[in-house]
Amino acid sequence: MADTPAIELQHITKSFGSTRANHDISLSVYHGEILSILGENGSGKTTLMNMIAGIYFPDHGRILIDGEEAIIRSPRDAYRYRIGMVHQHFKLVDVFTAVENIILGDNEESPRFNLKTAAAKVREISDQYGFELDPFKKIYDMSVSEKQTVEIIKTLFRGADILILDEPTAVLTPQEAEKLFAVLRRMRDAGKSVVIITHKLHEVLSLSDRVSVLRKGEYIGTVKTSEADESLLTEMMVGKKVTLNITRTEPKDPRERLKVQNLNCYAIDGVQVLKNVSFTAMSGEILGIAGIAGSGQRELLEAIAGLQRVKDGEIYYIHPNSGKIEDLTEKTTLQIREMGVRLSFVPEDRIGMGLVGNMSITDNMLLRSYRSGRGFFLRRKQPQQLADDIVEQLEVVTPDTRTPVRRLSGGNVQKILVGREIASSPTVLMAAYPVRGLDINSSYLIYDLLNEQKENGVAVIFVGEDLDVLLELCDRILVISSGEITGCVDARGATKEEIGMMMTQGGGEKRA
Amino acid sequence: MHKSHVREPRVHLVKRDGLPWWKAWLIRIVAVVLALIVCGIITLLVTGKNPISVYATMVDGCFGTARRTWNLFQNLAILLCISLAVTPAFRMRFWNTGAEGQVLMGCLATAACMILLGGRLSQGALFAVMIVTSIVTSAIWAVIPAIFRAKWNTNETLFTLMMNYIAIQIVSYFTYVWSVPKGSGQIGLINSATQAGWMPSIGGHDYLINIIIVAVLTVVIYIYLRNTKHGYEISVVGESQSTARYIGISVPKVIIRTLLLSGAICGIAGLLIVSGTDHTLTRSMVGGRGFTAIMVSWMAKFNPMSMVLTSFIIVFLQKGASEISTIYGLNSSFSDILTGIIIFFIIGCEFFINYRIRINAKGEKE
Incomplete structure (x- = not known):
């Protein structure tokens, strides 16, 4: 490809109050390549990309597009430079259809909506890159991956040649992620520049051509993916060598601690969020719960903790010493505590x-x-x-x-x-996404703490999103899909693909 | 580079984090000084008087005589008392805009006891009845919207606001029923001969007891909010209702309990106004202080100790501004204008405490 970079960042610096999010960063993105921006949470990846997309304006430094200085003050300016960004949290209007969302705000050329031509153009883009999307489907009927497709097509519809994706696979199953990667490769082959922000090493290695690493707001370096491996990238990210091993001991004297039987729960709006959920958590083991985000994990833990109304079904707790069985169904958090049940809960929403x-x-x-x-x-x-x-x-x-x-x-x-x-000193410890957003060292500290609890005979329930970690850390893995348990596997023998399949089963009509 | 077509934004806002307290107060002081300068200029333009002598007039209006000084502190005590009443609810993010009506109901209850029971009970028994009825009446008035909010999640701001108007109409009705002479619609001084139900003066100072009661109340509320289990629950509910549920706090219970407390303090304020100050009942006797108290509480960031200062500032400005309009023969709107300007500056400066403005000077590159 041409030697002029599509985007060139020169000495970009951005501070928020006393925190320096980006300091003196210079890097380039070329036409027809996939560049990964790799770094731990808080290393300034998103801030940097937000400056290209017009969300923030740099305190110092310049942005060059095709060799010319560009002043990008708003996302609209960014589109003028043919830059589009797909944010981690989608910005879609729920009650609109896909195509309505796509043309929303795009009134540059004609002030009138023409849904038919727009839909035709959406289909054309879909065919070209291999998306599957019904332009007239409402957003609230869509799965997360469909919503993401809408966001991507929105940027292409507006003529983006430079596409930035912020943590695109965080909400996808392994199969969906593979599909997305295929699309991104096709875009690259069509000459577009694709930038993905990520902290997952295997994604970087399988997808991108080059990778630029940030650490604590500083630019560390760029390497060709073909010349990199996991340990090199980790070292660049963390700044020192780290061993990425989770020790897993055999459960000692596992006994039934918590029994859930045929649990059904409804959300306030009447949607059934848990359907006939049954399982047993044993003392001295880590029970993993895998599933696409929003499949009922939160409601399940909250129902056990006494925070979610239960329609029917039972939750039993078996006292470790006396073997006495307590019924926790329909008990409030306070009542559970007063019964002497030492149930600890690390919710997904930490602050809040x-x-x-x-x-x-x-x-x-x-x-x-x-x-x-x-x-x-x-x-x-x-x-x-x-x-x-x-x-x-x-x-x-x-x-x-x-x-x-x-x-x-x-x-x-x-x-x-x-x-x-x-x-x-709990006897049951429930943790929902306990390492989300954590740096590598903190993540491993949390795994160690969970393992320590397991060895103390605590029944640990771990809701996770990274299947690699679930497979390494847990003893058994429960798979939940659309509020139903679709499988329970021994983590020592299972594969990612097997679990990925189960994650999309059940509630069939929603995701084919 | 051909830079002619590119324009950087000239100013942009940067959020501040963790400004040292003295810097924040410096900004506030600068804001007050600027406000006084603007007020001086406007007064100069309107009246042609020297601004310095205008400020001297303000100070004179507040502290010129012993009577004025007592008056100032009396007003401060009442405003502070109402501000203390709204604060527990505000810390819980329950936007009670009904203090005006809650205090007025306390006034009504106090006046009713004085009119109906004055002379029939001993002074001590009368006070006991007055205290209980004023507190209970105001607490009931405050807890009605709280129950609706707790049970059916109604909007408390509108609900409490509307209840003010009901309270005003109820008081209007009773001022007619009890008016002297009948049908005049005016009550006049209640029990002016016997002084039954009048707060006693201490050492010849009529208002001293009010001031002492409010001072004690300030300390009590400060400790209640900071060091008690109830105060802690209020903070948790205010910060995050899902955290409150997570640790097993019953949110409706805390809302109702806190509004009972808010109302009770409003009742005390009503008692102090009728029995301790005015010895009468009119529909406008709270005089908007139920709303001013909201501002006092906000500016003090809901800290009862800081509220002593913020209520002083407000009372000082109001007294001073009204003195200016009296001395220079302007109507009362002029004092409202001055107060408005000053409060605008005080509230506006919070923006500069939270944000810094960066101006990109030309050629200010690296």
Whole structure:
């Protein structure tokens, strides 16, 4: 291809308050290539790409498009330079059809909508690159991967030659991801520039031509994918050598701890979110739950924790020492605690459910214990002690325990939440996406903590999204699809493809 | 490079994070100074007077005589009391705009006791009845919207606002029923001969007891919000209802309990207004302070101790501005204009505490 880069970034710097998100970054994207921007969460990948897409404006530095300086002040400016970005959180109007969403805001040439010609153009684009999309389907009827397709076609419809995708596979099954990759390769072959933001190494290696690595807002370097391997890229990302191994011990003396039978739950809007769910969690093992995001994982854990109304079905807890069976169905969180059931829950929504962002670390420890002790007044002494212990033992990076947790990075927030939940020495520990958004070191620390709990005889329930991790960490894996359990496999023998198949079974009519 | 066609944005906003407290206060002080300068210029243009003497007039209006000073502190106490009432609800993100009506209902209850029971009970028993009825009446008035919000998730802002008008109409009705002489629609001083149900003066100072009661209340609310289990639950519900559910707090229970407290304090404010200050009942006796209190509470970031300062600022400005319009023979709208300008600056400066403005000077590259 031509030697002039499609995009050239020169010394880009961007700060938010006192945090420097990007510092002096220079890199290039060429025509007809797929470039990966690799880095841990918080390394500044998205910020950098948002500057190309017109969401932010750089504090310093220049952006050159085809060799000429470009000033991109808004996403509309970006389209003028033929740049389109697909954000991690889709920006679609739910009650509109695909084609309505695609032409929304695109009134450059004619102020009137012409849905028919637009739909024809959408079909043409779909055929050219191998998308499958019904232009007249409403967004709320679509699966996540269809919504993503709409977003991609939207950028192409507006003539984008440079396509930026932010963590495109985070919400996809392995099969869907493969399909997406095929499309992206076809785009590259048609001469377009594709940039994908990611932190998954195997994606980088299988898809991209070159990879640029960021770390803590700094540009580390660019390598050709053909000359790279996992350990090199990890080292570039983290800054030091890391061993990526999860130790898995055999479960010791597994006994039934939690039994769920024929559980049915409905959301407030009347949609059934759990259908006849039955399973058993054993002490001393990690039970993984795999599934596409939003398949009922959240509702399942919340139903067990007493936060979700149960239509019918039973949840039983078996006391570890006495063997006494308690019925947890329809009990509130408080009632469950008062029954002496030590159930800990690390919710998906850390700040917003598990923790209070504006409160200090100490006051967040109080959440679980503020009721203890008689009388009207709070006692902050023990929580203060606990906060100090967690900060020290889990190496939380914070100025002090009075700092509001929202000021901490994702990894440190999670250490505090998991630390607090483990501190009450649970017998059941439920964790929903506990490593989402965490850097590699913090992720492995969390895996170690979960393993430690397992070895202490805790029944651990782990809802995860990365199938590689699930297969390495868990003892058994339960697969959930559209609120139904579609399989339960031994993690020691199962394959990713096998689980991926089960993830899309059930509720058949929705995703063929 | 041919740069003629490219234009960088001249200004852009940068969010600040963790501004040191002294810098934030410096910005606020600068805002007040700027506001006073603008007010001075406007006064100069309208009246032709020297701005310095205008400010001297303001200070004189507030502290010129012992009576004025007592008056100022009396007004401060009442405003602070109502602000304390709205604060627990606000910390819970329950936007109670009904303090005006809640206080007025407390006024009505107090006046009713004084009119109907004055002379029939001993002074002590009368006070006991007054305190209980004013607190209970206001608490009931406040808890009605709270129950609707807790059970059916109605909008509390509209609900509480509408209840103000009902309260005003109820008071209008009773001012007619109890009016002296009958049918005049005016009550006049209640029990002016016997002073039954009038707050006693301490050491010859009529308002001292009001001020002491509010001072104690400020400390109590401060401790309640900071160091009690209830206060902690209020904060959690305010920050995130799903966290509250997650740890097993019953959100409806906390909402109702907190609004009972809010209403009770409004009742005390009503008691202080009728029994401790005005000794009468009119439909306009709360005088918008139920709304001003919202601003006092907001500007103090819902901290009762800071509210002493913010309510002082508001009362000082109102007194000073009204003195200016009296002295220079302007009508009361002029003092409203001045107060408006000052409050605009005080609220506006919060923007500069949260954001920094960067101006891209030409050639300011690396």
